[in-house]
Amino acid sequence: MGERAVRVKQAAAMALFDAIDRSGHSLRMLGGSMLPSLPPPRTLMETAETLAIALAGGLAFTLLGLPAGLVSGSVLAVAAAALLGRPVRVPLALARLCYVIVGVLLGAVVTPDTLRGVTTWPMSIALLMLASLGMILATMFYLRVVHRWDTFSALLGASPGAMAQVIALSTELGGDLRAIAIVQTVRVLLLVIGLPNGLALFGLVVPAVPIARGPADFAVLGEMMVMVAVAIACAAAFARLRFPGGLMFGAMAGSGILHGSGLVHAVLPWWIGSTSVITLGALVGSRFANTTLRMLAGYLGAALGSFAVSMAVATVFILIVAHLFAFPIANIVIAFSPGAQDTMMVLALALHLDPVYVGAHHLARFLVVTIAVAVGARRLAKHAQLEERSAALSAHSRERGNPADSQATGSPLPRGRADQSATPPPARGP
Numbered sequence: 001m002g003e004r005a006v007r008v009k010q011a012a013a014m015a016l017f018d019a020i021d022r023s024g025h026s027l028r029m030l031g032g033s034m035l036p037s038l039p040p041p042r043t044l045m046e047t048a049e050t051l052a053i054a055l056a057g058g059l060a061f062t063l064l065g066l067p068a069g070l071v072s073g074s075v076l077a078v079a080a081a082a083l084l085g086r087p088v089r090v091p092l093a094l095a096r097l098c099y100v101i102v103g104v105l106l107g108a109v110v111t112p113d114t115l116r117g118v119t120t121w122p123m124s125i126a127l128l129m130l131a132s133l134g135m136i137l138a139t140m141f142y143l144r145v146v147h148r149w150d151t152f153s154a155l156l157g158a159s160p161g162a163m164a165q166v167i168a169l170s171t172e173l174g175g176d177l178r179a180i181a182i183v184q185t186v187r188v189l190l191l192v193i194g195l196p197n198g199l200a201l202f203g204l205v206v207p208a209v210p211i212a213r214g215p216a217d218f219a220v221l222g223e224m225m226v227m228v229a230v231a232i233a234c235a236a237a238f239a240r241l242r243f244p245g246g247l248m249f250g251a252m253a254g255s256g257i258l259h260g261s262g263l264v265h266a267v268l269p270w271w272i273g274s275t276s277v278i279t280l281g282a283l284v285g286s287r288f289a290n291t292t293l294r295m296l297a298g299y300l301g302a303a304l305g306s307f308a309v310s311m312a313v314a315t316v317f318i319l320i321v322a323h324l325f326a327f328p329i330a331n332i333v334i335a336f337s338p339g340a341q342d343t344m345m346v347l348a349l350a351l352h353l354d355p356v357y358v359g360a361h362h363l364a365r366f367l368v369v370t371i372a373v374a375v376g377a378r379r380l381a382k383h384a385q386l387e388e389r390s391a392a393l394s395a396h397s398r399e400r401g402n403p404a405d406s407q408a409t410g411s412p413l414p415r416g417r418a419d420q421s422a423t424p425p426p427a428r429g430p
Contacts, residue, residue, distance in 0.1 A: 039091065050088040053081045054282035068196035068350035070274055071281040075192045078285025083293055090283040098276040098283075099247040101268065102346060104231045105276075106248075106355035107255025108267045114260065114356050121357065124321050125364045128336060131317035132368045135160045135310045135338055142309045143183075147302045149176070152380045155373065157183045157302070160310055160338030161362075162369045169374065173381040179299050185287045186296075186303035187310070191339040192284065196351060204330045223266035230254040244366045245341050252345075252355060273349075280346050310338045327357070335361035 039047075057077025061069030082088045139158035143149040149157065153176040156166045163184045170177045231251040238250030258264040288296075314336045321332050331354050334344055341362040348358040 043089070043091070046087045046089050047091060047094070049086065050078060050081075050090060050282050050286060051279065053077050053086070053088070054278050054285065058278045058281065066197060067200045068192075068347055070277045071346050071350050072193045072196055074278045074281030075189060075285045078282045079189055079288045080285075082286060082288035083291060083296060085292075088282070088286045088289050090279060090286050094279060095283050096247055098279045099245075099342065100232060100235050100251045101272060101276040102280065102349060103235060103248040103251025103253075104227065104255045104268060105273045106345060106349055106359070107231065107252040107257075108227075108259050109349075109352075109355050110256035110260040112260055112262070114354060117354075118356065118360075120325065121360060124325060124327065124332075124335075125361060127317055127321055128361050128365055129368045131314060131336060132160055132338075132365045133372060134317075135313045136369070136372060138313050139306045139309045143302060143306055146305060149179070149302070152377065152384065153180060155376050155380060156180045157306060158310070159184070159369055159373045160365065161340050162366060162373060163188075163340055165370055166373065169377045173377060174384075178295070179302065181287075182291065182296060182299040183303045183306055185291075186300070187307045188284060188287075188339050188343055190304075190307050191337055192281075192343060192347065195333065195337060195347065199330050199333060199351070204333070220266035223264050224268065227255055227258055227264050227266060228268075230258060244363060244370075245345075248342055248345060249359060249363070252359065256356065277346060277350060280342070284340075284343055314338060328354070331357050334358050341366050 054074035054077060057073035057075075058070040059073070060077075061073030063069075066072065078088050136155070136158050139160075140151075140154045143154040143157050144151060152174070153170070156170050156175055157180045159166050166180060166184060167177070169175070170180050231254040234254030235247045235250035238246035238253070240246075243249060255264075318329075318332050318336050321327065321336070322329055330351060334348055334351070334353055335358045337344060339347075341359075344362050345355065345359060347353075348355050
């Protein structure tokens with residue numbers, strides 16, 4: 001009886017092992033596995049080096065007393081390391097986690113007074129939409145006329161933000177991908193470094209709203225857990241709905257509702273927020289990976305010039321909004337700046353600005369830019385295809401020497417055949 005029980009157990013164990021092996025094989029055939037595999041050691045080493053460089057840059061700028069030092073210092077340090085040939089990288093999973101954390105921190109700044117001020121923003125948002133279109137047209141004209149870019153590449157290079165869509169359109173429809181990427185990345189770098197210091201130079205970097213800094217210790221651990229759970233659920237929902245910047249805006253919405261309604265007063269510890277800001281700064285700086293100094297120098301004029309043109313247009317509308325409304329000037333500057341929405345939101349957090357005002361404006365700008373650039377790029381690509389097809393037909397007609405086709409396309413006839421067609425055939429003898 002005992003031997004039979006042992007044999008039954010062995011058979012059951014073998015069947016279990018066989019089932020596990022088959023399921024593992026099926027998962028491998030599907031390209032996945034039951035447990036996430038750790039990244040290779042080389043990736044871990046490169047990520048650790050990137051974060052160490054970002055930390056050094058952020059701490060250096062903070063010790064120098066520069067505004068938004070953690071984000072601007074980390075961006076500049078990692079960008080410099082990338083240009084010097086260091087293999088910088090930030091894993092996508094880590095970046096997504098930091099987006100959620102930053103969203104939670106942005107939502108913690110929301111107060112009931114902030115939500116009541118939303119009714120005064122429609123005209124400001126309308127002016128921002130007009131400013132976005134003006135920046136696209138002015139920068140596109142500059143790149144086209146001064147730097148002799150083709151119209152399609154000039155449009156994508158002039159886009160104030162929406163870099164992921166710009167790169168996708170350039171890859172799909174054709175365009176100078178390297179030039180577009182460098183111009184877009186340099187613009188973000190200049191904004192991250194220049195805006196905080198420019199605002200500080202004029203004494204404009206001050207807390208724009210009362211910052212509701214609540215407790216962040218074990219006494220409010222329950223509130224923190226509720227806040228994080230709601231933020232994660234909202235972030236997942238926004239991301240599933242493909243909302244622009246869904247992870248950050250979703251987490252900000254969840255945290256903002258809890259803090260704006262007074263249900264929660266707890267905030268995340270400062271070191272969690274600082275770590276996330278430094279990591280996202282490293283992410284922005286890592287966009288210079290695989291870019292050499294020589295490559296950067298070749299497009300630096302276009303990058304600096306296009307940045308100056310777009311900021312000139314933005315400045316006009318900033319002055320208009322500041323004249324018409326009593327919004328803090330620092331909020332208006334960050335909201336109207338032609339940068340990536342995630343980077344501008346991190347700046348808003350670092351500068352203690354109103355995240356709802358800045359976020360609403362950058363969301364509106366993102367929607368306008370996305371639609372305008374997508375429609376314009378596809379029309380330009382279609383027009384270019386028609387021109388290429390017409391040129392190919394014209395060349396084919398010239399090669400065949402068909403007078404009707406040549407006249408229809410407006411192209412000159414081949415010289416020898418034109419003479420033959422114009423000379424009557426010789427008369428035949430009797």
